[in-house]
Amino acid sequence: MQRDAVVALSSETTHHAQKVLRLRVGEQVRLFNKECGEWLAELTGLRGREGTARCLRCLRQAHDGASEGASEGASECASEYDGPTLYFSPIRAHRIVWLLSSAVELGVSRLVPFRSRYTNAHFSPARATRTLRAAVEQSERLTCPVLEAEQPLCAALVAREERLLFCAERGEAANLRDAIAEHAETRRMAMLVGPEGGFSDAEQTMLRACRSVVPVSLGERVLRCETAVLAVLAYWQAFREGTTTASRRAKR
Ligand code: SAH
Numbered sequence: 594m595q596r597d598a599v600v601a602l603s604s605e606t607t608h609h610a611q612k613v614l615r616l617r618v619g620e621q622v623r624l625f626n627k628e629c630g631e632w633l634a635e636l637t638g639l640r641g642r643e644g645t646a647r648c649l650r651c652l653r654q655a656h657d658g659a660s661e662g663a664s665e666g667a668s669e670c671a672s673e674y675d676g677p678t679l680y681f682s683p684i685r686a687h688r689i690v691w692l693l694s695s696a697v698e699l700g701v702s703r704l705v706p707f708r709s710r711y712t713n714a715h716f717s718p719a720r721a722t723r724t725l726r727a728a729v730e731q732s733e734r735l736t737c738p739v740l741e742a743e744q745p746l747c748a749a750l751v752a753r754e755e756r757l758l759f760c761a762e763r764g765e766a767a768n769l770r771d772a773i774a775e776h777a778e779t780r781r782m783a784m785l786v787g788p789e790g791g792f793s794d795a796e797q798t799m800l801r802a803c804r805s806v807v808p809v810s811l812g813e814r815v816l817r818c819e820t821a822v823l824a825v826l827a828y829w830q831a832f833r834e835g836t837t838t839a840s841r842r843a844k845r
Contacts, residue, residue, distance in 0.1 A: 594630035598648045607644030610636065622646060629654040657788040668726065673770045675776050676702035676738070676828060678754065678781065682709055682788035683716035683743070688725050692819040696738070697728035697827035703739045705783075709746040711790025715741045739767060746796060751803050754783040759800050759808045760821050762791065766810035769825065773832050776807065780831070 612617045625631035631653035634646040679701045706716050729737050756779040811824045
């Protein structure tokens with residue numbers, strides 16, 4: 594991307610700019626994606642569903658590590674950096690928005706919705722994608738996490754992970770801090786949080802028998818799914834990203 598390059602906006606973005614943000618030609622916006630980083634741009638055309646903008650100034654370079662490809666069956670753009678993968682079970686309406694937004698803000702690179710015995714909500718990939726995009730913009734990420742298709746929870750699914758922290762509210766489980774410290778060097782870390790109804794006995798047995806799975810506790814109280822997601826990812830981020838975040842903030 595270069596200064597003065599004119600880029601075409603997607604019809605969705607053009608619609609959003611005109612009808613929701615009520616922007617007009619000549620106004621400035623920030624555009625970003627994983628290939629080009631973030632640019633200050635001026636709207637040069639907005640007609641119907643077609644929009645264009647001229648790039649004025651680069652605000653943020655694309656991240657070096659943003660080249661990892663989308664995984665099989667994924668529906669969204671490529672992952673950001675080396676954030677963890679989150680396995681989650683669909684929950685109802687506004688609470689899934691909260692869960693997904695927290696996951697994006699806290700740096701996940703891949704999301705895997707799964708159905709298990711007590712999953713009690715329908716999953717809408719279209720609605721989830723809208724939530725992810727909004728959270729990406731809000732949190733000033735350059736990329737959207739990969740969203741995989743929903744699949745049944747089974748041993749083969751979790752076995753593809755190198756290390757998977759299974760958030761277990763009952764039974765034997767490692768202290769989260771110890772588990773993260775022990776496995777922090779794992780290249781691709783994943784976390785798994787259950788549905789509102791928790792896991793059946795058979796599912797727990799299956800998970801615990803899997804070599805890649807490490808059961809972890811998030812404390813003595815039973816948390817809601819979205820709180821559990823936030824808790825495990827916030828701790829991971831504090832542990833892993835403390836120093837990099839500080840240096841990036843200093844550059845802003
Ligand atoms: N209704 C279930 C609780 C489900 S909580 C029951 O009462 O048994 C939803 C999910 O959040 C759980 O499956 C688990 O993955 C996670 N979770 C909640 N509290 C937790 C805790 N204290 N430690 C680890 N994981 C927890």
